[in-house]
Amino acid sequence: MLSVRDFWRRHRRKLFVTVGVLGSGYVLYKLYHAHQQRLSDLEREIEGERATDELIKAQLQAHFENIQRIADSTTLPYSIHYLQSRISEELDLSHLTARLSQGKGQPNTLTSLEKLQLWEKLKILSFTRMISSLWAMTMLSLYIRVQVNILGRHLYIDTARGLEGSHLLEQSDPFDRQSQQEFLATADYLSSYGMITLISDMQMAVSEVLKGKQLRDLFNTSLLHETIVLILDTFMSLGGPNHWVMYLMPENAIAYKYQMATSSSALLPDVTKLDQLMVETRSVLLSDDFRNVVNISLRTVVDALMDDFALQSGGNPSIGTPLAKLLPRVAQMGPFLLEEPGGNKFIQIIRRLPEVELFYTLLYANMPPPEMSQEADRSFN
Template sequence: FSILLLLQLIANRLLHFFQYRDLWRRHKRKVLVTAGVLGSGYFLYKLYDAHRHRLADLERQLASERENDEFIKAQMQVHFENIQRIADTTTLPHAMHYLSCRIAEDLDLSHLTNRLMRGKGQPNTLSSSEKLQLWDRLKILSFTRMVVSIWAVTLLSLYIRVQVNILGRHLYIATARGLGSSNLLEDAELIDRDDQQKFLANADFLANHGLSTLISHMQTAATEVLKAKQLRDFFDTTVLQQIIMQILDMFMSMGSPHHWVDCLMPEDPRLYKFAMASSSDKTNPPDFTQFNQLMVETREVLSSAEFTSVVEISLKAVVNALVEEKGFQSGGSSLTLGMPLARLLPRISQICPSLLDEPSKNQFIQIIQSVPEVGLFFTLLYANMSTS
C-alpha cells in the first residue's frame, strides 16, 4: 500500500511537471517579452533619472555663469562710467582749456590787426605793399587758426573717447579673467591706477608737443589753398565750406599716411618693437608695461581706416555747423548772401574761440558725439574683446 501511494505521488508530480512545461512552451514568448519590457522600462527610467540630474546640474551651472556674467557687466559698467565721468568732467575740459590757451597764444593775430588799424588811422605809416603783405598774412593766419581749431576740437574729443573705450575694454577682459578663475574682483589684474592716469594725461600731448607741427602744416595747406584768393573775392556759405575742407583735406594727405597721429600722441619706435615681439612670441618683454600696451593699442586704433573715416565724417559735420554759425550770418551782411573776404576775416577771428569752448557749452563737441557713425565706431571698439 505504501508503495502504491509513493507511485501515485510520483505520477502526480510528473503530471504537474509536464503540465507546467506545456504551459511554459505555450507562454514562453509572452513571458520573455513581458520580462524584456519590464527590464527595458526600468533601464529607461534609470537612464532618464540620470539625465534629469545632469540637466539639473547643467542648469545650476548655467545659472551660476549667468550670475557671474551679470556681475562682470555690472562691475565693468560702473568702472567704465567712472572713467567716462573723469574724461567728461576732468580730462576733456582741462585739455580743451589748455589747448584753447595755447592756440590763442601761438596764433595771436592782434599784432597784425593793430598795425592795420594804425595804418588806417595814420595813412602815411604803411605803404601799399606793406598793407597788402599784412592783409595777406592776416588772411592766411585767420584761416589757419580756424582750421587748426576745427581739427583740434574734433580730434581731441575723439582721441579722449578712444582712450576711455580702450581702458573700459581692458577692464572687462581683466574682470572676466579674474572671475573665470574663481578669484574675487579685487584680485583681477586691472590696469594700474598710475598707468591709467598717465595714459589719460596724454590728452595734453597735442597742446604741449603736437601743436607747433599742426600749425606749421596747416598753415602750409592754407597758404596753398588761399594763394589765389583776393580780399575782394566774394565768399558765401558754399565757398567758405569748400575752402575749409580743401585745407583740411590737404593737411590730412600730407606726408606719410596717418602722419597727423603724431600730433596727438608721441611717436615711440620702441613700442612697435615690443608690439611685434608680443605678437610673435605671445609674451611681452619684461619692461613692456600696461601703459606701453595702452599706447600701442591707441596708435593702432588711430591709424585704422575706420577711425580715419570717422574723423572725416566728424570734420565735415563740424564745418557744416560752423558755416551756419550766427556770427557768420548776423550783421549788415550774412554769409548766406555772401561778402568780400576782407569783411569775412574779422568774423573768422571772432568765431574761432567758440570752437574751443568748454565741453558742457561746446555745440561742436555735442555735434560730434551725435554723429551716428561716431557712436557705432565706439560701440564696436568697446565690444572688441580680442586680446591679440
C-alpha cells in the same frame, strides 16, 4: 506541487515574456529618468551661465558708460582749456589788428603795400586759427576717448582677474599707477609738443588754398564750406598718410620719456606698461576704421559750423560777404570751437555720431569694428 509544475510548463513562455517586458520597461524608465535629470541639470547650468553673462554684460556696460563720463568730465575739459590757451598764444592776431587800426586812424603811418601785407597775414592767420582749432578740437576729443577706453578695458580685465585694478590710479602698484598717469598725460602732447608743427603745416595748407583769393572776393556759406574742406584735404594729405598722428602722440614711450626728461629733469624708472598702452593707442589711430571716424567727425563739424555762419548771414546761404569783412568772424570761431566741453555743441555732436559711438563700443570690447561706409573716404584723406 504537480499543479505548479503544470502551470510553469504551460505558461513559462508567457512568464519569460512578461518579465522581459517589465525588465525592459524598468530599464527604459531609469534611462528616461536619468536623461531628464541630465536635461534638468543642463538647463540649470545654462540658466546660471546666462545669468552670469547678463551680470557681466551689465557690469561691462556700466563700466563703459563710466569710462565715457571720465573722458567728458575730467580729462577732456582740462585738455581743451590747455589747447585753447596754446592756440591763442601761438596765433595771437591782436598785433595785426592793432597795426591796421592804427593805420586807419593815422593814414600816414602805413603805406599801401604795408596795409596789403598786413591784410594778407591777417587772412592767412585767421583761417589758420579757425581750422587749427577745428581740427585740434575734433582730434583731441577722439584721441582722449581712445585713451580712456583702452585704459578702461585693461583695468576692467585686471579687476575680473582679481588684481584690484579697477580703482584708477589708486589701488594698483606704483609702477602701474605711474604708467597710467603718464599715459593719460599724453592727452596734452598735442598742446605741449605738436602744436608748433601743426600750426606751421596748417598755415602752409591755408596759404596754398587762399593764394588766389582776394580780400574783395565775395564769400557765401557754400564757398566758405568748400574752402574749409579744401584746406583740410590739403592739410591731411601733407607728409603722407596718417602723418597727423605725430601731432597727437609721441612715436613711442622711449621718445616720450626723453621729451619729458628734457622738460622736467626726471626719468621714468620703467616704460614697459606705458609702452604697451601707447603701442595699442597708435595702432588704433593708424587703423582705417579710426580714419573713417576722423573723416566723418571733421565733415560733421564743418557742416555744423557752416550752419552757424548761415544763421549769422540771416539764414540765406547764398548771401555773399567780402572776404575782408568775413575775416573777423572767421578769427572768432577759433575760441568758439574750443569752448568748455560741457557747453561745446561741436564736441557733443561728435560724441553722439552713431559711427563714433559704435567705434568706441567695439574698441572697449576689443572687437574689430565692422566695415564702415566708404563715403567717409571722399575727403580729409
